[in-house]
Amino acid sequence: MADSIDSIVKGAPQPGQEIKSPPMGTSPIGVAKPGDPLKHTPSSPSMIYLNMLILEASLRSQYLELRARRRKHTFFLSLLCLWLAGFGYALFFAPREDGSGVGGSVYWVVDMTEKVCFISGIVTGILVWATGIWERGIRWPRRWFSICNRGLRGFNCKLVVIKRSWWVELVSLIGFFFTYGAFSSRAGQYRFVEPSILREVDRELNLTHSEHPQLPFVSTDEEKGGHEEDLSPGGDYVKLLLWPKPFSPNFRENWEIYRSEYWERENERRALLRSKLKIRDRQLAKQQNGWLWWLPGQPKIEEKSHLHASAAGDAEKLHHRPAAIGKEGKRTRSGSVRRASNSAGSSRSPTPPVESEEGGRSRRGSVTSLTSEKRRKKHLSTGSRSKRPGVDSRSVTPEFTSPLAKESSIGESEVS
Numbered sequence: 001m002a003d004s005i006d007s008i009v010k011g012a013p014q015p016g017q018e019i020k021s022p023p024m025g026t027s028p029i030g031v032a033k034p035g036d037p038l039k040h041t042p043s044s045p046s047m048i049y050l051n052m053l054i055l056e057a058s059l060r061s062q063y064l065e066l067r068a069r070r071r072k073h074t075f076f077l078s079l080l081c082l083w084l085a086g087f088g089y090a091l092f093f094a095p096r097e098d099g100s101g102v103g104g105s106v107y108w109v110v111d112m113t114e115k116v117c118f119i120s121g122i123v124t125g126i127l128v129w130a131t132g133i134w135e136r137g138i139r140w141p142r143r144w145f146s147i148c149n150r151g152l153r154g155f156n157c158k159l160v161v162i163k164r165s166w167w168v169e170l171v172s173l174i175g176f177f178f179t180y181g182a183f184s185s186r187a188g189q190y191r192f193v194e195p196s197i198l199r200e201v202d203r204e205l206n207l208t209h210s211e212h213p214q215l216p217f218v219s220t221d222e223e224k225g226g227h228e229e230d231l232s233p234g235g236d237y238v239k240l241l242l243w244p245k246p247f248s249p250n251f252r253e254n255w256e257i258y259r260s261e262y263w264e265r266e267n268e269r270r271a272l273l274r275s276k277l278k279i280r281d282r283q284l285a286k287q288q289n290g291w292l293w294w295l296p297g298q299p300k301i302e303e304k305s306h307l308h309a310s311a312a313g314d315a316e317k318l319h320h321r322p323a324a325i326g327k328e329g330k331r332t333r334s335g336s337v338r339r340a341s342n343s344a345g346s347s348r349s350p351t352p353p354v355e356s357e358e359g360g361r362s363r364r365g366s367v368t369s370l371t372s373e374k375r376r377k378k379h380l381s382t383g384s385r386s387k388r389p390g391v392d393s394r395s396v397t398p399e400f401t402s403p404l405a406k407e408s409s410i411g412e413s414e415v416s
Contacts (some may be wrong), residue, residue, distance in 0.1 A: 083117070159238055
């Protein structure tokens with residue numbers, strides 16, 4: 001019992017004991033008993049392997065994105081170096097046309113053009129360093145790998161690059177430079193997939209969620225029921241390795257088997273998804289564009305659906321806008337009439353009705369200013385007169401005086 005718990009928690013046996021290894025060629029998920037309640041706990045080997053796959057996929061996407069960024073900036077800086085080398089040679093080392101020496105040109109326009117181009121290249125290099133492009137595009141992608149492994153040291157694992165042959169790397173680099181990464185990005189090819197296609201692919205490959213769990217989705221659509229899938233091949237370029245000291249050889253071997261089998265099935269599933277989506281897109285393009293579906297300038301299916309949805313939403317907003325404006329105008333007019341009727345019986349002047357037009361707003365401002373002036377004059381005139389009995393008037397002083405005011409009045413009477 002202690003051996004099994006120790007293997008579940010950290011995958012290492014007790015000192016001086018050995019655990020029988022599972023049969024070779026089988027996935028560690030199938031090793032668990034069918035009714036084992038600890039199969040889906042976070043400390044079970046299958047869940048540990050799945051979490052490591054999620055971590056590896058995330059680190060792989062970051063690695064490919066940073067590698068593409070480094071290649072793009074390397075290509076730009078290579079062109080800048082060639083620019084500076086060419087115009088520097090023309091300014092300082094190229095022989096002159098008249099044979100009087102080296103550097104520069106006898107033609108004033110050519111000489112000034114070379115100087116301006118050389119100085120602009122130097123200024124561009126200074127700006128590349130001053131604005132942080134060198135730090136973000138060249139230095140950080142190189143330091144990312146060591147910093148990532150420094151952070152993974154606490155998890156007793158490390159990230160390594162899968163070595164490929166030199167000619168594959170060379171062809172990939174040259175192809176990236178010629179296309180500037182337009183067709184060489186492998187960081188992720190996300191595409192919305194309908195649930196019917198997902199069920200069809202799983203049925204053809206005999207895959208279930210318990211035997212072949214899926215990685216977390218980027219975004220889901222609750223109305224349609226589908227989600228975005230990464231259709232690019234995975235499991236290449238980088239991999240996670242477990243340190244031999246904290247983990248047993250059987251645990252590390254099971255991780256390698258689980259990882260290879262998972263990506264083999266997942267790449268087969270993604271290839272089938274790509275083929276089915278390609279056939280579906282071709283059929284929809286033939287239905288929408290007719291015999292011109294093969295032209296390269298036609299918009300994609302997802303772009304068309306997005307444009308239709310946005311146009312329908314804008315039309316609905318424009319349709320509801322006049323009705324909302326009319327309702328708002330009626331509401332303001334009815335509210336102003338109600339306020340005028342309520343204030344008609346008071347001693348103060350009635351508030352003028354609020355109108356929705358610009359002319360009504362200007363008239364309302366003038367009327368309120370006149371009313372405020374009349375009220376101020378009336379207050380000044382009534383302040384000098386005595387208070388008439390039987391008339392309700394609002395005074396500034398309260399009806400009940402405070403104790404301090406009473407004491408001051410008593411003191412004044414005694415003094416007088």
